Amino acid sequence: MTALTSTAYSRDLGDELRRLREHHSGMTGAAFADRLGWDASKVSNIEKGKARASEIDLVQYVMLCGKGSEFFEEFRTRYRYAFDLNVVQVHDNIRTLAMAEAMATKIVTYDVLTFPGLIQTESYAHSLFTEHGQPPELVERNLRARMDRQATMRRPDRPECLFFVHELALQLRVGDDRVMEDQYLQLLFNTHVLRIVPISAGVALATRSARMLFSFAKAEPLVYTENEVAMVFSQDPAVVRENKEFFAWLERHALDAEQSRSMLANYVSGPRRDPHEPRTDLA
CATH class of the missing domain: 1.10.260.40 (lambda repressor-like DNA-binding domains)
Known part of the structure; x- marks a missing residue:
């Protein structure tokens, strides 16, 4: 040993x-x-x-x-x-990710095209898996796993979280209008941990990959990212340092909590509408 x-x-x-x-x-x-x-x-x-x-x-x-x-x-x-400091896994094994979320003292994430799994509504997650073309049995299995992972967010000792979400995720429609409106409302209840990255921040941020940075009480920091092929976990000090710098850069370009709440409010009552266009239904 x-x-x-x-x-x-x-x-x-x-x-x-x-x-x-x-x-x-x-x-x-x-x-x-x-x-x-x-x-x-x-x-x-x-x-x-x-x-x-x-x-x-x-x-x-x-x-x-x-x-x-x-x-x-x-x-x-x-x-x-x-x-190994860098490990690649296939998508049918989420235990490593779930354990990292459960053990973390702090989680910082960045998502570009979809909302973070830890704060997705069940209907949004279901629509997301369905629209990916997954068979019903796989949709159900993945949905249950995602909802089970969210138990971490309901614990009294839950990790400190900060979710950066690109405005593109607000605009991309998943499911129907009800699904999107429910998801917007879910985000409104979590604006204290949410920062929206506006489209006006430029193309550089829109083209960066989604990722998660975990901090632990008694373990080294961990970076996680994924694509359609695999999930990647890294504790390489250089990778961790680069991602800490990325999130610091991201924070400088993201809206603050109040600005994020204001932008979300523009989406809530009309998920199909471009929130930057003039509204005719408001006094």
């Missing part, structure tokens, strides 16, 4: 081992360690992603859980990358 700086992926895989132990062995961490002849702290550190288990450690661990060589080989393949 080697002590290392934990990563989002090492914490995810460590938690997978913990759940494996609890479900298949029924033993506490201390009892499990005793059966293996390990110190209890060794089991704890591996399960918390704070230490890399050797191949022999993994064999002993999974065998005591009643798992065979096929499971071991599959897990070992993934565990090989557990402590």
Whole structure:
């Protein structure tokens, strides 16, 4: 076992081992360690992603859980990358992202074409998945996962959040008028954590990719971004530094909370209408 700086992926895989132990062995961490002849702290550190288990450690661990060589080989393949500073995952695994959101003390995000998943309404998220052409069963699975992730926002000790959203997301219609109006209202209730980046800020900001920056109490900062092919997690210090600078730059160009609220109010009663055009229905 080697002590290392934990990563989002090492914490995810460590938690997978913990759940494996609890479900298949029924033993506490201390009892499990005793059966293996390990110190209890060794089991704890591996399960918390704070230490890399050797191949022999993994064999002993999974065998005591009643798992065979096929499971071991599959897990070992993934565990090989557990402590890499940069990790790429396919979209059918959101556990690493969900754990990062749940553990974070601060989350800063930037979205260009859609609203942040953590503050999407259920109808908006459903329409978004449906319009991507996903089959009904996948839409339902992804929708439930997204709504479950939002539990982080309802906790008393929820992370400090700041969501930067480009004005393009306000203009792109997802679902029908009711879906958009409900989403605008949801954003109005969250303007204390929302900053809109106006179109007038220029094309440079509109062409930057969506991303998230996580801060943790006892782990290194993490940058997350995604595209249609994969999800990318990075703890590389250079990447983290670059993204901190990006968000500082973004803050200088975004509207403040009151200005963001005012712009949102212009959209609420007419999601199809360009809010910059004169209104004829207002006194």
